[in-house]
Amino acid sequence: MNNKIRGRQTKDGIRIFDTTEFDGMHVAGALAAQILDDIAPHVVPGQATEVLDKLINDMVDGADAKSATIGYKGYQHASCISVNHVVCHGIPGSKTLKDGDILNIDVTVIVDGWYGDTSRMYVAGQLGRKAERLIQVTHDALMKGIEVVRPGNTFGDIGHAIQSYVEAHRMSVVRDFCGHGLGRVFHAPPNVLHYGRPGTGPRLEEGMFFTIEPMVNLGRPETKTLADDWTAVTRDKSLSAQFEHSIGVAADGCEIFTLSPGGKFHPTYGE
Numbered sequence: 001m002n003n004k005i006r007g008r009q010t011k012d013g014i015r016i017f018d019t020t021e022f023d024g025m026h027v028a029g030a031l032a033a034q035i036l037d038d039i040a041p042h043v044v045p046g047q048a049t050e051v052l053d054k055l056i057n058d059m060v061d062g063a064d065a066k067s068a069t070i071g072y073k074g075y076q077h078a079s080c081i082s083v084n085h086v087v088c089h090g091i092p093g094s095k096t097l098k099d100g101d102i103l104n105i106d107v108t109v110i111v112d113g114w115y116g117d118t119s120r121m122y123v124a125g126q127l128g129r130k131a132e133r134l135i136q137v138t139h140d141a142l143m144k145g146i147e148v149v150r151p152g153n154t155f156g157d158i159g160h161a162i163q164s165y166v167e168a169h170r171m172s173v174v175r176d177f178c179g180h181g182l183g184r185v186f187h188a189p190p191n192v193l194h195y196g197r198p199g200t201g202p203r204l205e206e207g208m209f210f211t212i213e214p215m216v217n218l219g220r221p222e223t224k225t226l227a228d229d230w231t232a233v234t235r236d237k238s239l240s241a242q243f244e245h246s247i248g249v250a251a252d253g254c255e256i257f258t259l260s261p262g263g264k265f266h267p268t269y270g271e
């Protein structure tokens, strides 16, 4: 069998994509990001998270794409919506948003077989001071991680950039969940840790596709999963935030597949 056709992977099982394969990821990533832009005006006090999920599902359908999360390990929704102390994998439901609630909306779509996975933070109504600081630090921590993505650096460099930034702001990085390789599958090697030591872990190579998706808590890093087997919350009930981009390693840095078309990635942008 010809390895060039089957595709190359590193000794750590990380797939290396060729330059033509970036295009498919840009299309999928742009749709996921567009959906996150378009849901923003619907995030208001009194809104039920299941209504947000229904709108997202309709947007995916309307784009002739597929939701990657519906049917994934039994998950039944087009988004994860994680409110306040929910760290990730919040299940959309009938509970309504209150003024000042912060929430992460995470959407993964499949377009032509390629996966676009992104999440960002929103606020219902008025953003509180502590929540604003948490959201700002989490956003900036993701960008600090992305800044060190280039061939020759390592996955440990990404984790270190994120962890040192977050901890300098006296917040904590969740250890129980990580980013992941993706491409024509949802979750592939490697596990992308959001903490670590410089120079450790697999080396970054041009053509690797993965997510970086740090979860940051105002309190301690420990999480627990509720009886629904999905919802992860902070053990100490402190507020948690997350941002996620899908990216590809380029010759001289990286390409972000899930940039916001409307420049709305951060909740205080574009208002």
Ligand code: MF3
Binding pocket: 069, 072, 073, 075, 079, 080, 089, 106, 107, 108, 117, 211, 213, 230, 244
């Ligand atoms: N989108 C999530 C991630 O960033 C995974 C959600 S899986 C689900 O990897 F089943 F909970 F939707």
Ligand code: CO
Binding pocket: 117, 179, 180, 211, 213, 244
């Ligand atoms: Co992801």
Ligand code: CO
Binding pocket: 106, 107, 108, 117, 118, 119, 244
């Ligand atoms: Co995601």
